Amino acid sequence: xxxxxxxxxxxxxxxxxxxxxxxxxxxxxxxxxxxxxxxxxxxxxxxxxxxxxxxxxxxxxxxxxxxxxxxxxxxxxxxxxxxxxxxxxxxxxxxxxxxxxxxxxxxxxxxxxxxxxxxxxxxxxxxxxxxxxxxxxxxxxxxxxxxxxxxxxxxxxxxxxxxxxxxxxxxxxxxxxxxxxxxxxxxxxxxxxxxxxxxxxxxxxxxxxxxxxxxxxxxxxxxxxxxxxxxxxxxxxxxxxxxxxxxxxxxxxxxxxxxxxxxxxxxxxxxxxxxxxxxxxxxxxxxxxxxxxxxxxxxxxxxxxxxxxxxxxxxxxxxxxxxxxxxxxxxxxxxxxxxxxxxxxxxxxxxxxxxxxxxxxxxxxxxxxxxxxxxxxxxxxxxxxxxxxxxxxxxxxxxxxxxxxxxxxxxxxxxxxxxxxxxxxxxxxxxxxxxxxxxxxxxx
Numbered sequence: 001x002x003x004x005x006x007x008x009x010x011x012x013x014x015x016x017x018x019x020x021x022x023x024x025x026x027x028x029x030x031x032x033x034x035x036x037x038x039x040x041x042x043x044x045x046x047x048x049x050x051x052x053x054x055x056x057x058x059x060x061x062x063x064x065x066x067x068x069x070x071x072x073x074x075x076x077x078x079x080x081x082x083x084x085x086x087x088x089x090x091x092x093x094x095x096x097x098x099x100x101x102x103x104x105x106x107x108x109x110x111x112x113x114x115x116x117x118x119x120x121x122x123x124x125x126x127x128x129x130x131x132x133x134x135x136x137x138x139x140x141x142x143x144x145x146x147x148x149x150x151x152x153x154x155x156x157x158x159x160x161x162x163x164x165x166x167x168x169x170x171x172x173x174x175x176x177x178x179x180x181x182x183x184x185x186x187x188x189x190x191x192x193x194x195x196x197x198x199x200x201x202x203x204x205x206x207x208x209x210x211x212x213x214x215x216x217x218x219x220x221x222x223x224x225x226x227x228x229x230x231x232x233x234x235x236x237x238x239x240x241x242x243x244x245x246x247x248x249x250x251x252x253x254x255x256x257x258x259x260x261x262x263x264x265x266x267x268x269x270x271x272x273x274x275x276x277x278x279x280x281x282x283x284x285x286x287x288x289x290x291x292x293x294x295x296x297x298x299x300x301x302x303x304x305x306x307x308x309x310x311x312x313x314x315x316x317x318x319x320x321x322x323x324x325x326x327x328x329x330x331x332x333x334x335x336x337x338x339x340x341x342x343x344x345x346x347x348x349x350x351x352x353x354x355x356x357x358x359x360x361x362x363x364x365x366x367x368x369x370x371x372x373x374x375x376x377x378x379x380x381x382x383x384x385x386x387x388x389x390x391x392x393x394x395x396x397x398x399x400x401x402x403x404x405x406x407x408x409x410x411x412x413x414x415x416x417x418x419x420x421x422x423x424x425x426x427x428x429x430x431x432x433x434x435x436x437x438x439x440x441x442x443x444x
Contacts, residue, residue, distance in 0.1 A: 032212035033094040036221035040336040047338040050084040052156040063193045071110035082155025082190045105189020108142040112198040113191035115139035145202040158197035166231040168274040175286040182287030183210035220331035224338035230298040230401040246317035254294045259309040265296040308335045351420040351436035365406045384415040410443045
């Protein structure tokens with residue numbers, strides 16, 4: 001979920017409060033990078049610098065999720081991985097990748113994560129009856145200006161998931177993605193409590209304006225295939241100082257052509273199916289107030305592979321302000337591996353399940369292995385019986401475009417745990433194995 005309103009708390013961070021009129025006058029515009037000129041080696045080198053490395057507990061001081069509530073604090077390594085994830089996606093998009101953490105915003109985000117963990121999963125919610133007003137005021141004000149998520153054990157995965165925004169609720173706006181790719185972003189804060197995450201995102205405290213033509217995801221030029229799966233929406237955000245455009249999509253067309261085999265997807269205003277071909281122009285104020293969003297039917301893509309190249313063309317209803325002439329946006333995206341050449345492609349396995357079901361009714365689990373990996377997934381089951389965990393066996397399911405499903409009828413009441421494990425073997429590509437977090441289901 002994401003915030004649609006740019007209203008902020010008074011405490012926007014130390015650096016924002018120190019900006020003076022003289023500094024604003026002296027600030028020079030920052031130039032966005034022409035990503036089409038960047039080499040695969042440059043991207044691989046930047047990934048090596050920013051990839052997640054922290055493996056310890058996420059907490060320096062664990063939060064307390066019951067009265068008396070406490071926000072706790074995150075370990076410096078966890079925070080660094082979270083910050084690196086934001087700067088990595090900004091680097092890929094050609095934006096300034098020098099966002100910094102503000103200690104006060106980190107503390108605010110910890111408050112917000114605690115509220116999300118114990119209350120409702122919402123940007124704004126009623127005060128829990130047992131939560132002190134001072135704690136609640138900080139937490140609720142922070143979640144209203146943050147990207148929030150649940151089901152994540154670390155900040156790196158959470159922030160990269162924000163870049164997907166592939167579900168039907170977020171597909172029409174891509175708000176999480178757009179806040180993280182806001183050129184004006186300079187400061188952030190991050191929090192985790194249990195499996196809920198909070199990244200302060202509504203920040204436009206950068207002193208220097210950023211000069212750019214468009215913000216493309218995936219970007220022009222080399223782009224890591226690991227960042228995509230069949231459900232990932234493509235997006236183009238135009239600089240309102242450079243272009244103007246007519247409302248809506250009726251007079252606009254996007255074509256996406258896979259250069260290798262010539263397969264072409266054409267998007268028009270008629271493509272409004274969030275589960276199929278999709279095209280939308282969203283002009284809400286998530287950072288830059290425009291975003292052209294398009295996605296092929298996920299079943300028609302067949303996954304994105306290293307070596308694929310795509311020609312993207314957006315035309316119709318767009319004018320270059322400098323000349324008044326009709327403008328067409330066109331570029332080529334070349335998919336590479338962000339790891340070293342020949343290295344296995346990293347994957348991430350996720351698993352979803354309802355929190356509870358009735359005994360002897362069908363329990364439906366679903367999941368995903370990132371980068372549209374192929375092969376098999378093992379679903380392991382265990383049941384809490386007589387004060388001990390006992391294995392309930394495992395089942396092998398097949399991946400289709402990085403997705404899998406599994407149905408199971410639990411025969412006994414109690415707590416069941418499910419884990420999905422991807423072996424890393426599939427097709428003619430080398431993938432790394434990965435394992436989902438444990439999903440707990442109460443059978444009643």
